[in-house]
Amino acid sequence: MRIRGATTVAGAFAAVLLTAGLVAPAAPAATAPPEDYYAGTEGLSGDELKAKLHEIISEADVLSYSEVWDGLKATDEDPADPDNVILLYSGESRPKSANGGNQGDWNREHVWAKSHGDFGTDPGPGTDLHHLRPSDVQVNSTRDNKDFDNGGSEVDGAPGNYTDGDSFEPRDEVKGDVARMVLYMTVRYEGDDGFADLEPNDRVENNSAPYMGRLSVLKEWHEADPPDEWEQRRNDVIYEEFQHNRNPFIDHPEWVESIWP
C-alpha cells in the first residue's frame, strides 16, 4: 500500500530537482470528465443522444484564430520536450517557436477542412481546438481539403500517411484521433449558430459541401485506434484551460456506434 503524502528519499530528491528547475514535471495523467458533464444522456441513443450532446458541448468559449497558436502549444505539447509540439501527420517533434507559414514551419491544420462548409477562420468551427492540430506546412498543403479514406501513395515527409487525388489516409497512430475529431465537429455544429450544419457521409470529393467522408472508414479507424492517455489529456487541457467543452467520443467511444450504427 502506498500512503498518500508519504515522502521517500527518492521522492524528496526529485522534489529538490524540480524546485531547482533541473527536471521537467511529468505530464499530468489524464483525468475523467466531471461526474455531471454528461448528465441527461442516460438511456439515450441515436439522434436523441446526438441532440443532447450537441446541447452539452455547445456550452463553450470560442477562441480567436491567433489564440489558437497558444492553444496548440499547450494541447499538443511533446511530453518528452516541453519546448516542442508533436505534428499530427508526420509525428515529428518540432519547436513551438517554429510556428508560421514557411517551409519547415508548423501551422494550424483544420482536420475538418475549412472549405467543407466554408467556415474560414473567424471564431467558430475554424478556431475550434478539438479539430485543430499542428502540422508541417508542406504536409498540410498535401492533405489540402481531401476527405479521409484508405489508400494512395506515401506522403513526402510524413511516413505512414497515404494520399491520392481525392483522399488522405493518416498514419495508424492518429487514425482514431482523426475520426473522433471529425465526428465531434458533426455534433458540435448543427446549423443553429450561423455556420453550416457539418455532417459525415460515405463519399470522397465532398469539396465545398458541409460534409466529410468516409464515415464507414472513419468508424473503422475509431475502432482500430482507441483513445490513449495523450489524447485524453488533450481533451482535458481544452476543457480545463481553453474552451471548457469536451469531445464526447474520447470520453465515451461507444457513442460512435450508438449514433452511427
Ligand SMILES: [Ca+2]
Ligand atoms: Ca482515394
Ligand SMILES: [Ca+2]
Ligand atoms: Ca491515437
Ligand SMILES: [Ca+2]
Ligand atoms: Ca451537424
